[in-house]
Amino acid sequence: MTNAIGRYEGAWDELVGLLRLGFAAPWSDEQLATEEKMWDPARSIVVREDKELAGHTASFAMTMTVPGAQLPVAGVSLVCVSPTHTRRGILRDLMRAQLTELYEGGVEPVAVLTASEPVIYGRFGYGLGSDHQTITVPKESRALRPVAGIENVRIRYADPLEARPVTTRIHNEEALGRPGMFHHDERWEHYVGSENVVTDTSGASPLRCVLASVDGEVTGYAYYRTRRTTKGFVDVSRVHARDLASHAALWQFLLNQDLLSETTYEQLPSDDPLLALLVDPRAPKPVTADGLWVRLADVGKALAGRTYAEEVDVVLGVTDEFLPWNAGRWHLTGGPGGATCEQTDRPADVLVDVRELGAVYLGRPSLELLGAAGLVEERTAGALAATSRAFLGKRLPWLDTGF
Ligand SMILES: CC(C)(COP(=O)(O)OP(=O)(O)OC[C@H]1O[C@@H](n2cnc3c(N)ncnc32)[C@H](O)[C@@H]1OP(=O)(O)O)[C@@H](O)C(=O)NCCC(=O)NCCS
DSSP states (O other), rough: OOOEEEEEESSSHHHHHHHHHTTTOOHHHHHHHHHHHHHHHHEEEEEETTTTTEEEEEEEEEEEEEEEEEEEEEEEEEEEEEETTTSHHHHHHHHHHHHHHHHHHHHHEEEEESSSSTTTSSSTTOOOOOOOHHHHEGGGOOOOOOOGGGGGOOOEETTTTTTTTHHHHHHHHHTSSTTTOOOOOOOHHHHHOOOOOSSSSSBBBBOOEEEEEETEEEEEEEEEEEESSSSSEEEEEEEEEESSSHHHHHHHHHHTTTTTOEEEEEEEEOOOOOHHHHOOOOOOOEEEOOOOOEESSSHHHHEEEEESSSSSEEEEEEESSSSSSGOEEEEEEEETEEEEEEEEOOOOOOOEEHHHHHHHSSOOOOOHHEEEHHHHEEEEEHHHHHHHHHHOOSOOOOSSOOO
16 A cells, blocks of 8 residues: 555545545535635645545635734645544644645745644644633623713624625724734635525524614624524624724624523634623633644744834744754844844844744734743843743734634
């Protein structure tokens, strides 16, 4: 038996067979049609054993906000190894081939993904770059502190498909200022929109869309489903607003529905104003979940591709066991206006593994926090604190859509 790694030459249906087995899930026809529209065979890599499809990885071309810029990145997805072929190193081979292609392509210096299991990707140099909160708010704890202007916000229903252009516009405005969010082009608009209209099989209602508006101008939106089992639930899938009053009005609506006693949301930003506005701060019982995993495929281009909160001039001694071209000393200079990052012979001020660079790339957590955990080493007094301040972003990174 011989294993061969290479470009995917097969048809979508063959890949569907692998996905259904690997993810141990039924995958509805609607879901699969949505994935197929995003899928680009030219970005797919497979391992075959003889002719049998043994493993697959793909990536989507995406534009992601990083501190001070929007960057082309590879959104890694549809990663799967056949249950008959797991734990033989096939994923490792796929990851290496994919990251090598990105490096050699020279266009997307960063790869990002969401992990089915959080322990898998660190070994390949992915760092945890964003988190979010899963919340459940009982209706009796729905009271919010006063918000100026909330009484001027009107909430009304809209058709989810017809509302797509306006909700996408609001999404993209917010994405500009929030690291970890993606710009939604027409293709993404369809992907996210389709995900929204996919029939839910858990007995939930069709997707509902509400728009917030002030003086006739749309200022925010929310997507949610309702579900009645032993209790009644409002399952929120997205909330975006241009201003605090609209944001609070949307939440006020979502938290207070007749016959429904709990409101859930799996992807609340960790800095969402809702957490400060709830009169009962214990009510939402937030549980932190991992969001976006970030991998610098090309350390030089990636670090030069974002801006820095303060002037920085530091030599980073980078280790990278998986991608040897990243290992070595890198001179990073820059500030709020831009940066350069070149290889150098100068001694390192800070020693850091590429995984930790991925973790801090979007602006949080701080490099100092990782240093306190023994994951970053200071070689020049004061260099860690200064570099850490420079890497901080203005807003917490947040992933609002799956892929
Ligand atoms: C996750 C998956 C892709 C791993 O593929 P694989 O070919 O078995 O992985 P490899 O043999 O290359 O393993 C590489 C390393 O990751 C570890 N690893 C792989 N999957 C793991 C898992 N689910 N949990 C813990 N460790 C895992 C292996 O033990 C190995 O560790 P080592 O570096 O210490 O030797 C495969 O199990 C799969 O397809 N699972 C179902 C679908 C899925 O979850 N896809 C990922 C979507 S994000």
